[in-house]
Amino acid sequence: MKILGIGTRVKHEDYGQGVVIGVFPTYYSITFYNHGNDRIKLDEEMDIVEYVEPENDLVSMYDVEMTFKNLLNKYIGSFETVPLGDRWKGGNMILKPASDDLAAKEIPIETFFHKIVMMRDKLRVLEQKVNSSDLNDEAKVDIQQYITRCYGSMTTFNVLFKNKEDHFSTK
Incomplete structure (x- = not known):
């Protein structure tokens, strides 16, 4: 050819x-x-x-990037791009201690959001690994309950996501 x-x-x-x-x-x-x-x-x-x-x-470089991304998704887990809600873009998160003697910590919301998304991705990978493991069903269910509780705890941060389908959910 x-x-x-x-x-x-x-x-x-x-x-x-x-x-x-x-x-x-x-x-x-x-x-x-x-x-x-x-x-x-x-x-x-x-x-x-x-x-x-x-x-x-x-x-093309695009083809190389897409191939690499597909391989990573296949062997490591999901790395989708999740958009931050428009109202938060460029914003800062300020953690202010109760004591005036201590300095406040200020970080860009994008940085915090990225860490939240990475945690969600890692929970998904953990869930996949548990489901495909050789653990007995009782152990799998026990670990899955902890993962579900983690998702439940993370729903507080759903306000940061632009799209509802990206939200944390216990379902």
Whole structure:
């Protein structure tokens, strides 16, 4: 199979004439004159009108990042991006001790929120590991109850999340 370079002119049976504008591990991104942009599998039949040699680097940095992220999710757990509620962006959290002799601690809400999200992700990974472990069912249920209680304790921080589906829940 001959890999097409960016700029190669092709003729597709269904879409007509077009130009390769991107080369990815499993497909070409092609702009067809009368159809617009579309993804075509690398091994799909097309006539080559004018061939352009591919560059050495056929994989974009985005593809590398996505592959790496997918591998991490598969072997370590979820690392989704969870948005902070708009009203909290740029804000600070101030922890003020009761004693005037002690200094207050001020941290960006984004920093605190990131730690909350990471804790949630780690609880999810723990839950997956418990469910897939060789522990007996009684031990699994016991540990699951503690995890559920942790989620319940964390519901206080749901006010920080932009989207309700990202909230902590005991269900």
